[in-house]
Amino acid sequence: MLQVATDPMHQFKVEWLFPENAHWIVGGYNITPTNSALWMGIAVLFILGFFAWSMSRPKTVPDRKQSMGEIWYGFVAGIVKDVNHEDGKPFLPLIFTIFSFIFVTNMFGMFSGPWGHTFTPMSHVAVTGVMALFVFALVIVIGIFKNGFKFLKIFVPSGIPLIILWFVVIIEIFSFFSRPLSLAMRLFANMLGGHVALKVFAGFVPQLVVGLGLLGGVMAALLVMPLLISITALELLVAFLQAYVFAILTCVYLNDALHPGH
Amino acid sequence: MGDDLNERIAKAQAELDAQARPATKEPMGKGMGLGFRMAADFVAAVIVGAVLGIGIDALLHSSPWGLIVCLILGFITGVWNVVRVAQSSANTPQDGQGS
Numbered sequence: 001m002l003q004v005a006t007d008p009m010h011q012f013k014v015e016w017l018f019p020e021n022a023h024w025i026v027g028g029y030n031i032t033p034t035n036s037a038l039w040m041g042i043a044v045l046f047i048l049g050f051f052a053w054s055m056s057r058p059k060t061v062p063d064r065k066q067s068m069g070e071i072w073y074g075f076v077a078g079i080v081k082d083v084n085h086e087d088g089k090p091f092l093p094l095i096f097t098i099f100s101f102i103f104v105t106n107m108f109g110m111f112s113g114p115w116g117h118t119f120t121p122m123s124h125v126a127v128t129g130v131m132a133l134f135v136f137a138l139v140i141v142i143g144i145f146k147n148g149f150k151f152l153k154i155f156v157p158s159g160i161p162l163i164i165l166w167f168v169v170i171i172e173i174f175s176f177f178s179r180p181l182s183l184a185m186r187l188f189a190n191m192l193g194g195h196v197a198l199k200v201f202a203g204f205v206p207q208l209v210v211g212l213g214l215l216g217g218v219m220a221a222l223l224v225m226p227l228l229i230s231i232t233a234l235e236l237l238v239a240f241l242q243a244y245v246f247a248i249l250t251c252v253y254l255n256d257a258l259h260p261g262h
Numbered sequence: 263m264g265d266d267l268n269e270r271i272a273k274a275q276a277e278l279d280a281q282a283r284p285a286t287k288e289p290m291g292k293g294m295g296l297g298f299r300m301a302a303d304f305v306a307a308v309i310v311g312a313v314l315g316i317g318i319d320a321l322l323h324s325s326p327w328g329l330i331v332c333l334i335l336g337f338i339t340g341v342w343n344v345v346r347v348a349q350s351s352a353n354t355p356q357d358g359q360g361s
Contacts, residue, residue, distance in 0.1 A: 086279060170335060171335065171339050171342055174307060174310060174311065174314075174335055174336060174339035175307060175339050175342065175343055177310050178303065178306040178307040178309075178310040178336075178339065178343070181306040181309060182299075182302040182303045182305070182306030182307075183302075185302055185306055185309075186298055186299070186301075186302035189302075190298065237294070238294075241294060241295050244295055245298055245299060249299070
């Protein structure tokens with residue numbers, strides 16, 4: 001029991017929602033939902049429900065619920081306008097979806113309740129990797145679609161002497177292909193690391209109480225709990241910040257695709 | 263009458279688009295976000311270099327030279343990425359971006 005309670009990696013285990021004999025097999029593929037899929041679905045439903053509720057009966061002068069939705073929208077629209085200016089408008093729905101999805105799944109991951117712990121889908125590189133590859137592929141498709149052959153200018157910065165240009169082009173190609181990796185890795189590593197750190201420090205509390213009794217309880221209350229509260233606050237900030245960074249980098253990469261060659 | 267309204271809406275929209283977005287309050291932890299970007303951009307470039315080097319070595323049986331060359335290129339790319347993020351944030355402190 002204590003083993004499960006203090007094992008920091010247990011929270012990342014992907015499990016089928018249904019027992020073995022009730023799996024959904026379609027065309028040879030097992031598409032049974034997992035706890036990861038469940039929490040992603042809940043996040044999507046929450047976003048849809050939140051905005052439906054927030055924008056029901058809209059008024060010219062927004063009330064509280066409408067303000068929440070408008071601030072949320074205005075924040076993302078501000079990012080897109082800052083980075084992409086006027087060309088960014090067609091991509092606003094995409095950026096908004098990406099930001100909201102990451103933000104809400106991360107925020108849900110910070111909570112637990114009677115259902116046990118909430119799964120954090122963004123702590124798995126499979127989820128963040130697919131999102132990063134999608135952005136990467138989108139940048140290439142849009143770049144080629146909008147600029148054709150000129151898209152390759154993205155690898156050739158202007159104003160570089162010809163002698164070192166070939167070297168800079170190699171570096172730029174490396175840099176271009178490191179983008180999806182850095183996108184996926186940053187999000188997944190931060191969410192994984194933050195949750196492990198939280199769980200490890202939280203594990204100190206039962207360990208101290210079991211190991212040292214009353215003295216341990218006092219130590220846990222005075223030393224561990226303040227630390228735990230501050231780490232929780234930090235993780236809430238990181239959960240938001242990762243969504244923000246992912247959204248802003250998607251904008252920056254799209255901007256490169258629309259205007260290659262700086 | 264309807265055309266008139268549409269015209270006025272288009273005009274108002276154009277005016278709205280033209281005006282610069284007022285400098286809103288910076289989101290909390292913006293510097294931290296920049297730090298995350300730099301760290302991940304640096305590490306990702308090195309990993310790409312390593313993977314590419316191992317791949318070239320496996321294809322051309324040139325071990326360890328592909329790995330050595332690509333890893334060095336990866337390091338250079340990583341430093342270049344960090345410099346670029348720092349430069350773009352220093353040039354336009356207003357939005358932290360720029361191209």
